[in-house]
Amino acid sequence: MTSHPTPPARRPHDLRRSMIVFLFAACFVLVSVPILTHPIPPLSDYVNHLARMDIIAQLSRDPDLSRFYYLSWTILPNLMMDLIVPVIDRFVNIYVAGEIYTLMCFALIAAGTLTLNRSLFGVWSALPLVAFPLLYNGIFLIGVMNYYFGIGLALFALAAWSFLRDKPWPWRYAVSTAFVIALFFCHLFAAGVYGLGLLAFELDRLRQTRGTPLKPRLLLFVSAGLPFLPIIPMLIASPTWGLTGDNYWEPQGKIEGIEMVVNVYFDYVAILLSAVVGIALVWAARHRLLQVHSLMLPLLLVAGVVYLAMPRVIFATYMADQRLPVAVAFLVLGAMRVDLRNRLARRGFAVVLLLLLVVRVGEVQVVWNRLTQWTVAFGQSVNEIKRGSRILVAYADVQGGNDPRDLGLVHAACLAIIEKSSLVTTAFTVKGKQILRVHKPYRDHVDTEDGTPPLTEQLLVTEEEPSADGPRYWDLWPQNFDYVYLLFTERGAPNPDSDRLQLVSEGERFQLYKVIPPSAPPS
Incomplete structure (x- = not known):
């Protein structure tokens, strides 16, 4: 040598x-x-970034997006x-x-x-x-x-x-x-x-x-x-x-x-x-x-x-x-x-x-072809969401996202931004890291610190009362959100809160629930 x-x-x-x-x-x-055969590759942050790109391109002509988001160049x-x-x-x-x-x-x-x-x-x-x-x-x-x-x-x-x-x-x-x-x-x-x-x-x-x-x-x-x-x-x-x-x-x-x-x-x-x-x-x-x-x-x-x-x-x-x-x-x-x-x-x-x-x-x-099963199911679940809705993302498993095969699910809910012009709590809106911001009426209801979404147990204890150790964006969530994506759960898993959640769609490792607002009688 x-x-x-x-x-x-x-x-x-x-x-x-x-x-x-x-x-x-x-x-x-x-x-x-793999890139050309998988328009939504199962990469952790990718869909979140792509949703921001869509907001930049569509914001001026989409009233639902402009209701929730603005850009701070x-x-x-x-x-x-x-x-x-x-x-x-x-x-x-x-x-x-x-x-x-x-x-x-x-x-x-x-x-x-x-x-x-x-x-x-x-x-x-x-x-x-x-x-x-x-x-x-x-x-x-x-x-x-x-x-x-x-x-x-x-x-x-x-x-x-x-x-x-x-x-x-x-x-x-x-x-x-x-x-x-x-x-x-x-x-x-x-x-x-x-x-x-x-x-x-x-x-x-x-x-x-x-x-x-x-x-x-x-x-x-x-x-x-x-x-x-x-x-x-x-x-x-x-x-x-x-x-x-x-x-x-x-x-x-x-x-x-x-x-x-x-x-x-x-x-x-x-x-x-x-x-x-x-x-x-x-x-x-x-x-x-x-x-x-x-x-x-x-x-x-x-x-x-x-x-x-x-x-x-x-x-x-x-x-x-x-x-x-x-x-x-x-x-x-x-x-x-x-x-x-x-x-x-x-x-x-x-x-x-x-x-x-x-x-x-x-x-x-091979792996991406296998993971495409959840991609298709997740896309079908997004079709069930009403345009301009507010979506809360939560985890059923504290270890969710640690397996490389789960990475594509971490920010998959941001597809609702692209397809349904929705507000999604996990969209990257951290000051100093991204240009995307949320308008004041909704700013307190999204994650502005790039943290981990709440667990199911945390949702249950903040359904009617705020967090004991300080305000959290998911506090009193039935009043502030229209849907909840529960990630890293299993198909057929029981409804964690049947009084306030109605199952709309599910697939491998996720469930989509419609929120029953406090003013409505539980089903």
């Missing part, structure tokens, strides 16, 4: 560029299958999807617009990994195509769509810095500043990923130039951070600044965050993919075919320190630390290439890559 801080002098042995383009296209088609490090999807929605329906945006994220990350690799080694290489099987991962299942777009943009930003590192400095800093501002509006953590990669790159550069005067080297090292200065005033001017105190660190979950890079639904698939890639890299290293850029060591060191130090929650954003390993994995792929010396190795690489991707896509497709 060799390290290459600069492009190799000899002509590299790799796939032809036309073959790399062909493989990229083939991999992109394969990775698109401001400087916010979480806006990329809000800016792109409503524009696409002008030409297609909101579900297709969401699919297009998701595939844009996939294309950005895969192409960004390839481009970063090209900027580091000076030649196009096929190895970064291994990014495709990693596009489906544990973090993607959460549905963090702005951050996912930002990962791809951060890869291109680091590639641009590498390309321009020896060019006139105004170009380098101008382009980097533009990327930083764009990444800020993707997600604050995406800007952090670029900062991490840039720090590693400049540490490597500092090591490469040892022997030259220290002062100018340090000056260049420190000045690399100048493009990040605009983040400070933007963050202070943003309502996100008000969430600076909502942070906490915990050691549990650090290993799980690393596992999320390869683990989606089935452990054995993750083990198989990891084993095949690991064995191939070891074999290539032993035969001196694996070339690792000198960026790799500082990248792993910086990423390791940052990951261990990162809190679990930053700016009231959950799973802050666990999002990092996925992004680092794509950076790592960008810093490696394999010398494919003979025809058998080149063909073998293409076959193994496509087989790995087929296994990953097959895993996702």
Whole structure:
């Protein structure tokens, strides 16, 4: 295994560029299958985000939506999807617009990994195509769509810095500043990923130039951070600044965050993919075919320190630390290439890559096809809801949503926003995190803190009296809501409050009840 801080002098042995383009296209088609065949993918936050996109696009011409919601456009490090999807929605329906945006994220990350690799080694290489099987991962299942777009943009930003590192400095800093501002509006953590990669790159550069005067080297090292200065005033001017105190660190979950890079639904698939890639890299290293850029060591060191130090929650954003390993994995792929010396190795690489991707896509497709059963049933239940209704979401199980197969249910009730212009308590309306707001008459009846919905037991004790330990948005719920979605229950489960709830529809893991208002006689 060799390290290459600069492009190799000899002509590299790799796939032809036309073959790399062909493989990229083939991999992109394969990775698109689950998205295109599931307009409502079972991702945790996805439907909630999609509902906000629909509100942005329809608010001015939908009286029911405008009765409940309004938009508060401001400087916010979480806006990329809000800016792109409503524009696409002008030409297609909101579900297709969401699919297009998701595939844009996939294309950005895969192409960004390839481009970063090209900027580091000076030649196009096929190895970064291994990014495709990693596009489906544990973090993607959460549905963090702005951050996912930002990962791809951060890869291109680091590639641009590498390309321009020896060019006139105004170009380098101008382009980097533009990327930083764009990444800020993707997600604050995406800007952090670029900062991490840039720090590693400049540490490597500092090591490469040892022997030259220290002062100018340090000056260049420190000045690399100048493009990040605009983040400070933007963050202070943003309502996100008000969430600076909502942070906490915990050691549990650090290993799980690393596992999320390869683990989606089935452990054995993750083990198989990891084993095949690991064995191939070891074999290539032993035969001196694996070339690792000198960026790799500082990248792993910086990423390791940052990951261990990162809190679990930053700016009231959950799973802050666990999002990092996925992004680092794509950076790592960008810093490696394999010398494919003979025809058998080149063909073998293409076959193994496509087989790995087929296994990953097959895993996702099989599970999503199974989960489509609840998607269809949930869509049918939404048809039973009266337009412009107020919907309370509650849990029957305190552990609801912890199983990856349950993630799609967590925010499924937001389909009622898209289809029935309803008020839904779990719609993302947190100041400093989203632009969506609820009008004052209804603001006290929705979750504005991104918390966990109430349990059935909590509803029962607040049916006629407010919560004893302080007001809750579900207090006196029979007066304020028209329907209750009870999630993570079972088909045929008994009605928890027959005096105030009338079953309307049910499916696997959910029930929809119509609220019998206090003024009406119990059925």
